[in-house]
């Protein structure tokens with residue numbers, strides 16, 4: 255290993271007392287616990303939705319007054335609380351380790367945690383009271399109680415607090431290392447959050463400028479179409495905010511965990527910059543059927559959507575190369591021999607390998623959704639939840655579970671409880687979701703609507719019955735898998751603390767080795783973060799100003815309705 | 819977990835994938851769908867049946883027929899009942915009222931309900947007559 259590589263990678267050398275302070279580590283644990291609690295509760299509600307399709311409705315629908323109240327819980331807890339909490343927790347930690355220093359501000363770290371918890375509790379209360387059954391997309395003119403929008407503000411602010419902290423930490427590092435390359439793990443962490451910072455502006459304007467004042471009665475009417483456009487400005491990029499923390503694990507930790515090495519530092523930076531630039535100007539691909547938006551602009555967003563598919567393709571090949579490298583080092587031979595040589599007895603790895611396999615299918619179905627004309631066939635059908643349980647519901651969620659299998663033992667300094675159970679968890683989830691999504695997607699292709707209490711519907715088409723059964727069976731398998739995860743987590747929590755140096759050493763996090771082509775070969779321009787942020791912002795303007803110009807003046811004419 | 823078991827599970831995974839996804843959804847009914855007109859309602863003489871078919875496709879999301887609550891009022895027992903409108907007036911629901919409510923819903927607004935009912939004046943005369951007959955049959 256060259257000396258230059260060693261210096262830039264000083265972050266990987268362990269100096270926990272210095273980097274991981276007590277004032278910050280409890281917030282990292284707190285964010286993770288909140289996130290996992292949301293996953294547990296949200297996932298459990300998912301089971302009711304799945305079995306409702308075969309007419310098993312536990313009265314009243316689960317613990318709820320109606321299907322949509324449960325569905326709103328499911329969406330909000332899983333799409334926002336689970337994902338935000340995990341990103342705040344994990345990416346704060348990779349930032350500390352990446353830059354080899356604590357986060358700059360204790361106040362921001364703690365504030366971020368309290369905002370997440372506060373937003374979650376407020377949201378849960380108002381949803382429980384059935385005053386905000388507007389689904390996780392909260393489209394106007396459905397109007398929730400103002401507390402719901404306030405909760406959304408809290409959740410977004412919690413991510414902004416973490417963003418601010420990461421940027422301050424980077425600047426503090428930069429002040430001390432004016433000429434060095436940004437450490438790769440710091441780089442991927444900060445680009446993830448800058449991307450989200452820009453993306454979340456849409457929903458911030460929507461909630462603060464339109465929905466909150468409207469729900470408080472300060473404004474009588476609203477403009478649903480403008481609202482949807484602002485929502486989706488954030489709404490596509492948010493999927494990358496869910497995904498990139500997991501990519502950080504795939505790029506940084508997985509190569510180490512399989513005994514291989516990442517191929518290229520420069521390529522990794524390139525990929526994250528592409529995500530920063532192109533995640534956001536694609537939002538109209540969720541609005542292909544919306545009136546009032548020019549078809550030409552829809553087509554531009556369509557093309558940009560295919561651009562943003564490209565870095566995920568690079569990721570697929572890069573990670574596969576790292577896996578093959580590890581498998582061959584472990585003695586795997588031949589075209590596929592290296593696959594079986596991977597550490598299939600390490601649940602942290604297996605969960606993420608299976609997540610990657612499932613994600614290929616998620617990518618393919620995503621292309622179906624993105625293609626303007628083909629989208630018309632599946633728009634708002636059950637195909638869509640079929641697709642995103644492969645992506646966020648598995649590529650992200652199952653990877654997070656995999657990460658927890660080393661991160662939680664490390665945080666608690668307690669060995670993982672029953673790795674065997676954890677392995678079964680991963681396999682059951684992967685096989686379960688294949689069945690589940692197969693059901694949803696075939697139902698969708700047979701015109702089955704999403705967001706519908708299908709067990710109660712007075713209509714049905716050929717093919718739906720099989721689809722519903724597959725959805726229900728897959729959903730139950732996923733629920734069993736989820737239960738296993740929590741058994742493993744609670745068991746780990748109750749385990750004895752690691753005492754001896756060997757025991758503790760076994761819990762060390764998988765910190766990355768320098769890539770085969772390290773940072774000395776990377777273009778310096780990749781590190782110009784301010785510049786790339788500016789370019790990303792300009793791209794947003796280019797993609798959205800014409801949309802707004804062709805749309806405005808806004809029509810604030812819709813009063814709020816309560817449809818539940 | 820032994821290598822054999824891992825291999826077996828990988829096999830199961832790919833089998834589910836192949837069987838489930840490769841045949842692009844072979845479980846559906848491949849026979850040609852029933853020939854329908856624009857609104858997907860099979861041409862059929864009985865007005866109540868025509869109305870019921872349209873009801874299940876286009877109204878059941880908002881109106882129930884079993885008396886339970888929905889976005890709009892239930893159709894059960896609606897026909898012939900006396901209802902209060904937003905402006906405080908009362909109306910006995912008859913065929914004309916139904917016709918107006920379906921084709922020009924802005925003109926009629928029931929008290930206590932949001933004014934969100936879409937207009938269905940794109941339906942043919944037979945279809946609207948069918949709907950009215952269907953609602954009448956639920957008296």
Ligand code: HEM
Nearest residue numbers: 300301303304329332389639647651704705706729732733
């Ligand atoms: C036990 C596991 C799960 C089951 C059985 C399940 C089941 C379902 C079902 C059946 C739907 C469609 C409901 C409808 O369209 O009417 C749905 C929607 C959804 N699920 Fe899941 N799910 C599970 C886990 C997850 C996970 C892990 C995530 C994300 C991390 C997730 C995110 C979502 C979202 C965002 C929606 C859309 C809600 C909406 O349309 O408003 N689900 N889920």
Ligand SMILES: [Cu+2]
Nearest residue numbers: 489490539540
């Ligand atoms: Cu999208």
